[in-house]
Amino acid sequence: MDDVIIGLEIHVQLxxxxxxxxxxxxxxxxxSLPNSHTCPVCxxxxxxxxxxxxKAVEYGIKVGLALNCKIExxxxxxxxxxxxxxxxxxxQISQYDYPLATKGHIMILGDNGAERNIRINRAHMEEDPxxxxxxxxxxxxxxxxxxxxxxxxxxxxxxxxxxxCSPKEARVFLDKLKSILDYLDVFDGTQEGSMRIDANISLxxxxxxxxxNITGFKGVEKALSYEITRQKNLQRRNxxxxxxxxxxxxxxxxxxxIRSKVGAHDYRYFPECxxxxxxxxxxxxxxxxxxxxxxxVKRERFVKQYSLADDHAKSLTSEIxxxxxxxxxxxxxxxxxxxVWIADVLKGELNYRDLSIESFQEEQMIEILQxxxxxxxxxxxxxxxxxxxxxRIPIEIGGSPSKIAHELGLGKAEDDAVQKAVREAVAESxxxxxxxxxxxxxxxxxxxxxxxxxxxxxxxxxxxxRLVKAEVEKA
Amino acid sequence: xxxxxxxxxxxxxCEEYLCGLFEKIEKSSLNxxxxxxxxxxxxxxxxxxxxxxxxxxAGVPIAIKGSISTKGIxxxxxxxxxxxxxxxxxxxxxxxxxxxxxxxxxxxxMDEFAMGTSTxxxxxxxxxxxxxxxxxxxxxxxxxxxxxxxGEAPCSLGSDTGGSVRCxxxxxxxxxxxxxxxxxxxxxxxxxxxxxxxxxxLTHTVEDTALLMEAISGxxxxxxxxxxxxxxxxxxxxxxxxxxxxxxxPKEYFGEGVNKDVEKAxxxxxxxLESIGASWQEISLPHTRYALAAYYxxxxxxxxxxxxxxxxxxxxxxxxxDKDWHTTFxxxxxxxxxxxxxxxxMLGTYALSAGYYGRYYLKALxxxxxxxxDFLRAFKDVDLLASPTxxxxxxxxxxxxxxxxxxxxxxxxxxPINLAGVPAISVPCGFAGRLPVGLQLIGPHFCEAAVLRTxxxxxxxxxxxxxxxxxx
Numbered sequence: 001m002d003d004v005i006i007g008l009e010i011h012v013q014l015x016x017x018x019x020x021x022x023x024x025x026x027x028x029x030x031x032s033l034p035n036s037h038t039c040p041v042c043x044x045x046x047x048x049x050x051x052x053x054x055k056a057v058e059y060g061i062k063v064g065l066a067l068n069c070k071i072e073x074x075x076x077x078x079x080x081x082x083x084x085x086x087x088x089x090x091x092q093i094s095q096y097d098y099p100l101a102t103k104g105h106i107m108i109l110g111d112n113g114a115e116r117n118i119r120i121n122r123a124h125m126e127e128d129p130x131x132x133x134x135x136x137x138x139x140x141x142x143x144x145x146x147x148x149x150x151x152x153x154x155x156x157x158x159x160x161x162x163x164x165c166s167p168k169e170a171r172v173f174l175d176k177l178k179s180i181l182d183y184l185d186v187f188d189g190t191q192e193g194s195m196r197i198d199a200n201i202s203l204x205x206x207x208x209x210x211x212x213n214i215t216g217f218k219g220v221e222k223a224l225s226y227e228i229t230r231q232k233n234l235q236r237r238n239x240x241x242x243x244x245x246x247x248x249x250x251x252x253x254x255x256x257x258i259r260s261k262v263g264a265h266d267y268r269y270f271p272e273c274x275x276x277x278x279x280x281x282x283x284x285x286x287x288x289x290x291x292x293x294x295x296x297v298k299r300e301r302f303v304k305q306y307s308l309a310d311d312h313a314k315s316l317t318s319e320i321x322x323x324x325x326x327x328x329x330x331x332x333x334x335x336x337x338x339x340v341w342i343a344d345v346l347k348g349e350l351n352y353r354d355l356s357i358e359s360f361q362e363e364q365m366i367e368i369l370q371x372x373x374x375x376x377x378x379x380x381x382x383x384x385x386x387x388x389x390x391x392r393i394p395i396e397i398g399g400s401p402s403k404i405a406h407e408l409g410l411g412k413a414e415d416d417a418v419q420k421a422v423r424e425a426v427a428e429s430x431x432x433x434x435x436x437x438x439x440x441x442x443x444x445x446x447x448x449x450x451x452x453x454x455x456x457x458x459x460x461x462x463x464x465x466r467l468v469k470a471e472v473e474k475a
Numbered sequence: 476x477x478x479x480x481x482x483x484x485x486x487x488x489c490e491e492y493l494c495g496l497f498e499k500i501e502k503s504s505l506n507x508x509x510x511x512x513x514x515x516x517x518x519x520x521x522x523x524x525x526x527x528x529x530x531x532x533a534g535v536p537i538a539i540k541g542s543i544s545t546k547g548i549x550x551x552x553x554x555x556x557x558x559x560x561x562x563x564x565x566x567x568x569x570x571x572x573x574x575x576x577x578x579x580x581x582x583x584x585m586d587e588f589a590m591g592t593s594t595x596x597x598x599x600x601x602x603x604x605x606x607x608x609x610x611x612x613x614x615x616x617x618x619x620x621x622x623x624x625x626g627e628a629p630c631s632l633g634s635d636t637g638g639s640v641r642c643x644x645x646x647x648x649x650x651x652x653x654x655x656x657x658x659x660x661x662x663x664x665x666x667x668x669x670x671x672x673x674x675x676x677l678t679h680t681v682e683d684t685a686l687l688m689e690a691i692s693g694x695x696x697x698x699x700x701x702x703x704x705x706x707x708x709x710x711x712x713x714x715x716x717x718x719x720x721x722x723x724x725p726k727e728y729f730g731e732g733v734n735k736d737v738e739k740a741x742x743x744x745x746x747x748l749e750s751i752g753a754s755w756q757e758i759s760l761p762h763t764r765y766a767l768a769a770y771y772x773x774x775x776x777x778x779x780x781x782x783x784x785x786x787x788x789x790x791x792x793x794x795x796x797d798k799d800w801h802t803t804f805x806x807x808x809x810x811x812x813x814x815x816x817x818x819x820x821m822l823g824t825y826a827l828s829a830g831y832y833g834r835y836y837l838k839a840l841x842x843x844x845x846x847x848x849d850f851l852r853a854f855k856d857v858d859l860l861a862s863p864t865x866x867x868x869x870x871x872x873x874x875x876x877x878x879x880x881x882x883x884x885x886x887x888x889x890x891p892i893n894l895a896g897v898p899a900i901s902v903p904c905g906f907a908g909r910l911p912v913g914l915q916l917i918g919p920h921f922c923e924a925a926v927l928r929t930x931x932x933x934x935x936x937x938x939x940x941x942x943x944x945x946x947x
Contacts, residue, residue: 040564044784046557046665047544047566049698079780081827085800090783143797146788268827270776270836273670275699 004228005208006170007121007162008220009198011155012181013128014059015188020152021127022050022093029149030191034133042127042152044088049274052077056154057100059186060125061280061287063156064101066180066294067120073281075100077125077272082265085146086130094157096269099124100280106180107296108172111165118173119161128153131193150193162200167224170199174217175318179295183320201227203235207243211255214248223248226255298323306335315343321357322347328362333369341369341382349386359393360386367401378460381410409458421454422467433472444468477535477683480629484534485527489520493536493578500581500627505946507602507612507621509541510549511581519578530576531690537572538628540619541582542589543674544663545569548579552665553597554587556785556811558792566663567698568632568674568691575690580628583618587813588782589639589667591615592885595876596815603872604646605944606910610869613646615639619677620647625946630683632691634664636672637770638864638889641901644677645864645913648903648942650930651677652684653889655921656896657702659688660695666781668774671893680940681902681931685709688923702921709927717932718752720925723857727763728888733866740905740912741863744933748861751936753929758857760849762842763891769842770890771883772826772835778816779823787811818879847895854919859929862888864901864913888915898923902930903939911939 017027023041040048057075064071078096104120130151134141158177164170174197181187189195197220202208209231211223226248231241246255293301295317302313302323316326316339329338346360353359368385371377377385385401388408392399404410425447426433435443444465451464484492497513516536523534539545542552544562546569551557569579586596594617595601602617604610605625612621616633620643623631633640635653644651652675659674666672676687686709693706724745729738745755787793787807794810797803812820826835853860865885875882892899897920904914914933918926934940 040562043789045544045562045564045790046550046552046560046784047542047562047661047663048564049662051697051699081780081783083783083786083801083804085786085788088784088789090786091780144800266829268780268824268829268832270780270827270832273700273777274666 003204004165005162005202005204006164006166006224007200008160008164008170008173009200010158010174010177011196011198012063012158012187013191013194014056014154014156014186015191015194016186017053017056017059017154019053021053021056021125021154022152025152027153032149034145034147034149037149038151042088043148044090050093050272052275052278053154056125057278057280058283058287059154059184060100060123060156061283062184062291063158063181063186064104064123065284065288065291066184067101067104067106067123067158069101069104069120069123071101071280071284072098074098074277074279076277077275078269079272080126081268084129085144086132086148086151088130088148088151092126092129093272093275094126095124106173106176108169108176111169116163118163121159121161123156123158126155126157127151128155162202167221167228170224171217171221174220176295178217179318183292183294185292185320199224201231202241203228203231206231206235206241209241209244209246209255211246211248212258219248219250222253223255226253230255292320302326306330306339308336308339312339312343315347319357325357325360325362325365329365329369332366334373337369337373338365341365345383346386349390353390355390355393359390359397361398364389364398364401371402371405375460375463377405377410381405381408384408384410418451418455418459418464418467421451421459422464422471425450425454426468426471436472444472447472476680477532477629477678477686480535481533484523489523489534489578490517493517493520493580496536496580496627500622503625503627503946504608505603505605505621505625505627506600507584507618507625507627508538508581509551509553509584509597509599509618512545512548512579513581515547516578516580523576523578528576530574531686532572533576534578535576535630536578536580536628538580538583538619538622538631539569540616540631540633541585542634542665542667543568543632544665545579545582548582550582550665552588553585553599554785554812554816555598556787556791556807558598560790562663564663566674567660567695569663571691571693572632577690583616583622583631585618586615586639587816588665588778589615589634589636589672590778590815590819592638592642592882593870593872593876594618594643595872596813598813601872604869604910605946606648607869609871610910611646611872613643613865613869615643616651616677617643620644620649620651623647623649623677623679624944626943630676630678630687632674632687633677634672634674635893636668637774637893638886639672640675640677641864641889641899641913641915642886644901645915646869646911648911648913648939648944649677649679650681650684650900650902650934650940651675652688652900652923652926653892653898654688654692654923655702655898656893657700658692658898658921658923660693660698660701662695662697666777668777669781670777671770671774681900681927681934682710682713684900685713685927685931688927692923707923709924712924713928713931714935715928716752717748717929720748720753720859720929721857722748722753722755722929723758723853723860724755725760725763725853725860725862726757727760728862732884732887733863734868734907736907737863737866737868737912740907741861741914744904744914744937745861747936748929748933751932755861756857758853758860760846760853760891762845762849763887765842766846766891766894767883767887769839769846770886770894771822772839773843773894775819775823776826776836776839777823779820779827782812782816782820785811815879843894846891850891850895850897850917850919858918858925860917862915862917864888864915868907868910868912892917896920898926900926900930902933903942904933904937905939906942911942
C-alpha cells in the first residue's frame, strides 16, 4: 500500500500530573460528580487568570526529548479562538509558533519488515476542553449537559509527518508512542479518553481527509481502512476526493463528513498575554539526565545482557512494568527460561484476561521457574499453575505456585518412584526389550507407556524415555 | 483625606458615616453606583465600631468599579450580558482591601466592559459629571470618579486600559493613578485588553492614592504578569519634594487639538513645578502619532478574544428560548452586548483573521515597541514627563457618542502610557470654565514613588484638589 499517505495528531492527557494545566484543580476527577473539580480559572469565570503548571511543561519536554525532538529555547502559549459549549473561555490556550518541541523521530517496524523512521513534526501543550454529556443518544437527547471536570487537563499534542503508509503502521506507531509515554511515567492509558487521535489520510495525488477524535488504536486502524476503501472507490469512479473533516462512527465502523474545507475554522491564533514567555532551554540538561532508559535501548540491552531472541526482548520491553518484572525474575532464575515463560506464556494469559503484569508477582514466577528447572513440574503443569493463579484473581491474590501444584496434583512423581517404575516395567517387558535390542527403537515406547501408567502420568515422558533407555542398555 | 477620615471614624461612628453616604447615594442623580452592598457594608461598619482593627484602611468605605470581581456582589461591567452575575470569588485587590479593613460599598457605573471615554456606553445609562450634570464624567471608570468627586464615597478603584482611570479623574477633578503594568495583580479584573490594563485608585488627594497603592500593589502568584518583589511602601518619602527633578515636556502632547484652556492650565502647572524646584525641558516622543491606531488594534483584538466567554451558558442573563448552541450563543450576544462592544469585537476579530494578522496585529505590536522605546529614551534625559491628561475638558452627554472616532481621539495622551506599560497619574491642575483640568505626570517603569512625590509637591503648592463641586 505504498500509495497511502497517513499522518497522525495524537492528543495525550498528561494524567500522571496531580493538578491541571493552568490552575490548582486536581486531575483525579474520573470517579467524581460532574463539575466538582472546577475553580474560577478552569471555568473561565470573568477576571480569572491562568498560571502555567511548570511540572506539565517539564513532562512535555520529557516526551519531546524521548521523541528525539529539538526543544525550543523559549516557548509561548497562544489563544486558539472558537466557540463551543465545552470551551468556557471561548478560546483554548494552546501553542502555535514556538511550540515546546519540534523535529523529532521514532523508529517503528514498518510493513516491509524493516525498521523505519517516522518523523515527528512537533509536540505542543494545550488545555483539554470540558465534556458534553447527553441523556441517552446524542440525536434523541432533548438537551446537552456540560461537565467541566476535564476542562484544563494538561494535553500534549504530538504531530507526525505524513510518513505512515498503512493503517497497520499507524497502529504500530501508536503502540510505540504509548510504550514511550509509559516509560516516561507521564501518562496512564487506562483512563477513559486519555488518548485521542486525529488521522490525516490521502491517496497519492489526491486531497486528504481528516478523521477527528478517534479513541482507541483499533478505532484508528478501522477508520483508516475505511477511508482507504472509500477514497479508492471514489478514485475508481473518477470522483475527486475533497479535503474535509470526517467523524469516525465507532458503532458502524464508518467515517462521515462533518465539515468541508470551505467552512474551515479560522482560529485567529495570537499570543496569550496573560502568560509570560518561558525560557525552557535551561531546564533541558537536567530533564535529559533524568530520562529513563527507553524501550529501544532497553531492548538492545536485553538481547546482549540476557542473550535473548530479539522478539522476546521486544515483547518484554513493550511496557516498563513488564520489563522490570522480567529483570527481577531473571536475576533469580534462568534469564532465557524466564524470557520464554514471561513473553510467550504469562503475557498471553494476562492479555487474554485483560489483566496487567501487576496481577502477577515476581516471587510466583520465580517459584514456577525453579520448579520447572528442578523437574518438579512439567511444562503443562506450569501453564496450569499460571492459569489457576490468574483465574483466582481477585478472590485470591498472590497465591503460592507450589501449593497450587500440590492442590492440582501436578507435582511430578518423585525420582525414586519413577526409577522403581522403570525397573519394574523393563523387567515386565522382556519381549519389547528384545525387539529394541534387535534394532527397533520404537519398541521402547511400549516400556515408556508402561512407566507412565505406573506413575499415573505424573512423570515427564521425555525423562522417562531417557531412563528406560539407560535401564535397558544396562541390562 | 483618608488619614483624617480614619481618625474621624474611630472617634465617631463608622456606621453613621456610612449611613450618611448611602442616604446621599440613594438621593443622588449622578447614576454613579450600579450595585450597592449596603447590608454587608453596614455589617462591616458595625464590626469596625466595636473593634476598629489596625489595617491600613480600617473602616474606610470604598467604591469598586463594576469590572472588578467581588464575591457575593453583582459584577456586571455595566453590560446586559452579565446582569445577575454574582462572582464566587474576590479579585486580588478586593482581598487586599478587605484584609486592610476597607469596607466595600458597592459597584460603580462604567462604559460597558470599559470600552469608552464617557461612561455613556453603560447599559445603565450615562453617569453624570458632578461639576456639571449635563457633562460626562469621563470613562471608562466614570462611576468610580463621580462617586469620589460627588462625595458619595471617599475613594474608589477603577481600571485603566487606555486612560480609563486618568480620564475620569481629569474630568471630575480628582486624583487617579495608572500603575506600572504588573504592579497590581489583575486577578479578578474582568479583562478588556489584558496586555494593557491595570487597576488603579481614584481619590481626593495624592496621599490617599499612595495609601491605596500601598494596600493593593504587590506580587500575586495567580497573575503571571504580576511583578516579583516585595510590596512597596509609598507614604515614606512622599513629602520629599521636587528639588532637582528634571521634567520632560513631550512636544507631541501640546498644540493642535488641545483645548486652549487645558493647555494654559497645564503650562501653569509646569511653571508651578518649576517654582518649587523642578526644571523642565522639551523632549520628543516621535511615535506618538501612531499610538492611537496601535492601541485600538491591540485593545480590540484582545477584546474580541477576552469577551468570547460571554455566551450566557454559565452565568449572566439567559435571554429567550434555547435553540441549538450557535444560534443561542449568537442571540444572547446580539442582545447582551451594546453597539460599542459589538463594534470593537468585530474590528478585533477582523484584525486577528488569517491574512490580516500580520497587517494589523503584528504591525501594532511593532508600533508598541517603538512607543515603549520612545519613553525609555526620554527617561534617559529626564526623570518624569508632564502633559495634559486629556486634550479637552468634559464634554456634553450625547455630544460625541455617535462619533466614535472623535471619542477615540480623546485618548491620544493616555493610550501611549498603557502601550509602554509605564505609570502615570492625573492630578487636578485648574479649570476650563467650570470644568476641571488634569495634569498628567508620567514616570519610568516601577517609579510610582517619584510620580507620587511630584504629584504630592504639586498638590501642596496648589488649591485645586480642595475645590468641590456643588452637587444637588
